[in-house]
Amino acid sequence: MSARVLVHFPFDPGSRTVRLALGEAKIAFEETVVRPWEPDCPLADLNPSGMPPVLQVADSRPLTLCEPAAILGWIEDQQKTPLLLASDPAERAEARRLTAWFDRRFTDEVNAVLLHERMEKPLLRLGPPEARALRDGRAALREHLAMLEELAAARDWLAGRRLSQADLVAAAHLSVLDYFGELPWKAQPALKLWYMKIKSRPCFRPLLTDRFQGLAAAAHYADLDF
Structure with a gap:
């Protein structure tokens, strides 16, 4: 092994x-x-x-x-110096807060609805997406994106001055939704610039080759300059 x-x-x-x-x-x-x-x-x-x-x-x-x-x-x-958590205590705390936010609220209010309708139902053959559920999930998504837009506009990275695990967690969640074309990027200009920045990092390239069986990615999914 x-x-x-x-x-x-x-x-x-x-x-x-x-x-x-x-x-x-x-x-x-x-x-x-x-x-x-x-x-x-x-x-x-x-x-x-x-x-x-x-x-x-x-x-x-x-x-x-x-x-x-x-x-x-x-x-x-494994690191000799901090990699995904800053040495600054305030930034470390903020990175952990945002990580918990995605693990709990974003997962419960957005993913549990939109990814259930767009991804889990096809995989489990549970029928087509329900229009009402999609509306509710998209409304919750807009609220979360508004919060992230404020952070992206005010900071270099989501938790502060440097890349942290919060950026990776956020990018992971948003990239799945982006595959399904669920992110209204035009309404979130600062967040879009943040996403373009993290999407261009070498670590992100393997994700851009992922494909969901039976459903093509959104047209811009693999485009670094969208």
Whole structure:
């Protein structure tokens, strides 16, 4: 087995967060792509929750790291100097706040609605999207984007002066929605510039090659200068 194997689903925001973080840290890894909803998915034997991602580390002391928080913490622990959490306590706290925001409120109010309708229903053959649910999810998305637009307009990066895990978490969540054409970029000019900046980083390139079976990406999805 390779020293690092990431077990993930490409359109899971948490999996994308970890792929971005590993790329930013320049940690080489192999990938095992899984379909978590299938009964024979190997995730059930790796993570008690059955959720991706899982990073298997074959060092002198083998580790099985389950889900983004554990993996991001391990990545940061490998660094001689701060990488995804600034040395400034205020910026570290803000990065953690925004990470929690996406893990909870954004996931509950936006992803649980829009990604359920646009992604989970086709995968599970649950029928077409419901118009009312799409309206509700898009309304919640606009509220979250307004908050992010204010941060992007006032700061160099979302948590402050330097790139942090908050940027990777936000980019991971937004990139999935962007694949499905759900982001009204014209209404969020500062956030669009932030996204173009992070989208141009080498760690982001693998995400731009992801394709969802049966549904083409939005026309601008892989365009760095959209």
